[in-house]
Amino acid sequence: MNNQRGCTVVLGGEAGQGVQYIESVLVRVAKESGFHVFADKEYMSRIRGGINTTVIRIHSERLQAHVEGIDVLVVLNRGVVSRLGGRVGTGTLIIGEESSLDGGEGVAVPFAAIALEIGRKIYANSVALGTVCGLLGIDRDRMADQVGRQLSGKDDEVVRANLLAATRGYDLGVDLRRDKGIDFGLKPAADVAEHLLLSGTEALALGALAGGCNAVFAYPMTPGTGVFTQLAQFSREVDLVVEQVEDEIGVINMALGAWYAGGRALVTTSGGGFALMTEGVSLAGMIETPVVIHLGQRPGPATGLPTRTEQGDLNLALYAGHGEFPRIILAPGTIEQCFSFARKAFNLADAFQVPVFLLTDQYLVDSIATIPDFGGNPVEIDQRVVETGEGYRRYRLTADGISPRGIPGYGSGSVCVDSDEHDEWGRITEDLDGVRVPMADKRLRKLDGLRREVLDPELTGDPDYSTLIVGWGSTCGVIREALAALAVPGLAFLFCPQVWPLPETVAGHLARARRIIAVENNQAGQFADLLQRETGAWIATRILKYNGMPFAVEELVARIGGEL
């Protein structure tokens, strides 16, 4: 087995076949049993069919990283074992229908036959779920309770049949556990009950609300849409304007209109959709209207791999929009940071009147993990709107470049914003040296202030390092776990949660290393290029991955180890 204090369960099956149901119950019941959970998924771009897999790590410690190794593989249809290829090892226990085992070794369990005995074939998912729970030694009542909650609202008969199916599976799992002498060494951790269990998408949506988000505009695009639909669900209970707009150009312009009039709007999209927003980003820079942009990355160019992951849009976010203006790019590395950075993004946008990016990817937003609670006072809203008076100047020239932001409907002044170059009152101008230059200087002067508020890089590993790994965004967890597994002296990891503007301390960290290795989930090493340009450091070694999948711990251990 892969590790002594936990196990990795992989569920594989067609879209629409119930992988999601099994996952949903399993992660919750595991958490309630006192275990930490991390799950990530990969799926094909279709509504039904294909092969989707979910990796669920159940562990005594908190982890947030994708792994390749599989302890228990539950296959719900044929083709899964073949597709997973080398990830299925000698230590992998495969469970599935005889016909789904692709002719390989495994324990054949008649999920469908048992389901039919109970009534309908669809109950096979509950049989499979029960088998896994029995195998893992999860309490039977806990499982039943969670199945009941998951199916609440369904027919009594459907709930009863599923409970029966799960119990039948459970007994099979218990037998299997005993026969095979399986022990994952799972020990409940006392603090798990205090933890939350949520996805990157859910954390980001909650964080946005906690930062005062009160409007969300989007056009559907995987993987950015989850945040939109999640917020739409929340709008049943909280004050939130929700609108699906005709295209992404409309999305960002609507968001800017809302911010201009006192709202705090979020847009959420992915690469292709964001590409359409770039003129609007430039508009935000010119009219100094704040906006928060969630860009969930997936592999490009163009439509690319719609449902997979990549960190390929750093340059897009960094350079989007014509002309020169400041921006902020935050790249959460964990699900906790999805919450805290989303919350912070709204306050930064309001304070500096700039576009703020939340740069995530499919892997991060679709991951689920147990994370610490956000505390008793999760709301942090710093609203900087001022009441205007006669003669109000929206673009008053100030020392720090920030002009107090009035909104229409609050005060007697006129709030005039103009995409043309404008004077302090927001009126179009052709005065080049007298107005254009001071106004351009004012806009870029905001960089000084926002550099003082940057998120510091986080250093883990040997503080007296000679080799420094650098990474950003969603690779944080996997790099940390790989480093811990390597346990090599002289090796450290610098995680950069803010990729623009870069904290000044980054250069010092890089300068202390004899060798720098960049790890990025993209093809060229865009962040390494940026670090080189900004710090003068030389980053010759780049561990890159761009096949649409996230890095796995074992893979990084091997690839980093191979460089040492």
Add this chain to the structure above:
Amino acid sequence: MKEQTANEFDNRPEMAWCPGCGNYAIRNLMLQVLGEMRLERENLVFVSGIGQAAKAPQYYNVSYFNGLHGRALPAATGIKAANPRLTVVVESGDGDMYGEGGNHFLHAIRRNPDLTVIVHNNMVYGLTKGQASPTTPLGTVTPAQVHGVAAAPLNPLALAISLDASFVARVSVHRPEVMKAIVRQAIEHRGFSLVDVFQSCVTFNKVNTLRWFTDNTSEVPPGHDPSDRQAAFAMALREDPWPIGVLYRHHGRQTFEKGQKMYHADDTPLFRRRIDDAAMRTLIGRYR
């Protein structure tokens, strides 16, 4: 009460329009309407895109959002979403609204935010020096369409009626009293109101001149029922002469902002609302 002579909406600007431009006439009429309606200046916002017509808001003493070419409608919708108490008037040109912004035009009508949309329709691109606009008549020769315009012109009124726009009208600068009355009705109307304004471009459009508009338009007959959608559609297709007046009105369509749950019973703007820790903890608590 405000005096007519010192219009508080007039900021006496320097204007970047050609001498004799129809925009001056529209501006004067708009100032009169705003003054006569005694709108609260504090709660009035103009929104525009790019082009000569789109500069209009800069020449009023009002709050304005002079955004990107073609994108006035989404911005205006966002403004209305953030603060339904604002009176929002969009004023832009035919190229901006029907060309670059065509998609937004369709969907804004479907959405029906309470906006008044004044479109300066001079059937030509002025600021970029005389190319065809979506409303330029077939065959018109321009510096870009050297063999004459080959694409069929867009009929904004028919299009808007086909989408069940809640208020659809055409006016012309040569009939100032009609224009004033209709703009006023459009602003008073709750929902998306389109006012297409026939206007001359003295520099680039030598065909559709003030004289041409005078000769080729006539008022909607008194018997026309603006609540009859099919009659309105038939009226919108007329080109000889082109109808002037309110063609269509759909009372009672729900507005976009009223359709948002939070505004059902309370139009308090977003900046006066704030989520509290208790509500936030309730949402978060579900993930325990």
